[in-house]
Amino acid sequence: MPHMREQYNDTTLRKAFSFTVVRNPWTRMVSGYRDKLSDEDTQGGDKRSIGVRIVQEMRGVTDSVVKTEKLYPTFAEYASWIVKHRGNINVHFSPQFGTLCVPKAKYDIVVPLEYAGPLGGEVLKRINANNTSVLGSYDQSSDPRLQKSALYAKEWLSELDPDVVEQLYSIYKTDFTLLNYSNFSHPDFPLPLYDE
Numbered sequence: 001m002p003h004m005r006e007q008y009n010d011t012t013l014r015k016a017f018s019f020t021v022v023r024n025p026w027t028r029m030v031s032g033y034r035d036k037l038s039d040e041d042t043q044g045g046d047k048r049s050i051g052v053r054i055v056q057e058m059r060g061v062t063d064s065v066v067k068t069e070k071l072y073p074t075f076a077e078y079a080s081w082i083v084k085h086r087g088n089i090n091v092h093f094s095p096q097f098g099t100l101c102v103p104k105a106k107y108d109i110v111v112p113l114e115y116a117g118p119l120g121g122e123v124l125k126r127i128n129a130n131n132t133s134v135l136g137s138y139d140q141s142s143d144p145r146l147q148k149s150a151l152y153a154k155e156w157l158s159e160l161d162p163d164v165v166e167q168l169y170s171i172y173k174t175d176f177t178l179l180n181y182s183n184f185s186h187p188d189f190p191l192p193l194y195d196e
Helices: 010-015 025-036 048-059 063-068 075-084 096-100 113-119 121-126 148-159 162-179
Strands: 019-022 109-112
Touching: 019 096, 019 113, 025 075, 025 148, 025 162, 048 063, 048 075, 075 148, 075 162, 096 162, 109 113, 109 121, 113 121
Parallel strands: 019 109
Antiparallel strands: none
């Protein structure tokens, strides 16, 4: 596949409509764990090699033990592993700031996933699409505060050692600041905070 700069000139790229979809760092972290690493029947296993590595590092067991016994990392092990590697890990688990290419990339619209239904209309119109799943997994009729990953985030993060939570927050601090997202203890979690 040709590189974008080979396909289009600078003028075309400057005029192009650009958007990105972002997510609360806590729910993104929980969702990444559930979707890629957990042993949930409806989730997990997509990044099995990373899960094996987490179990090996955090429990000190060999590759064969992890695979034979079908061991999966706990959320606490996953959180500690992120802290251990300071967020420098697979793109699914790294801070969003790094993939947004800020300040070089200029976005016409930044859509919080939690508001993809109501705020996505302009994006859909501009890209000639009508399916909100293009913007993410949130169902526009569902309150993001009641989504499974938000509920799990509140529960699982409150069970972690406070030092681990503080270190995780420092890893994702730029995401929280840049995107103005609420913390898991806030009543409107996982929604972005807006000044009234």
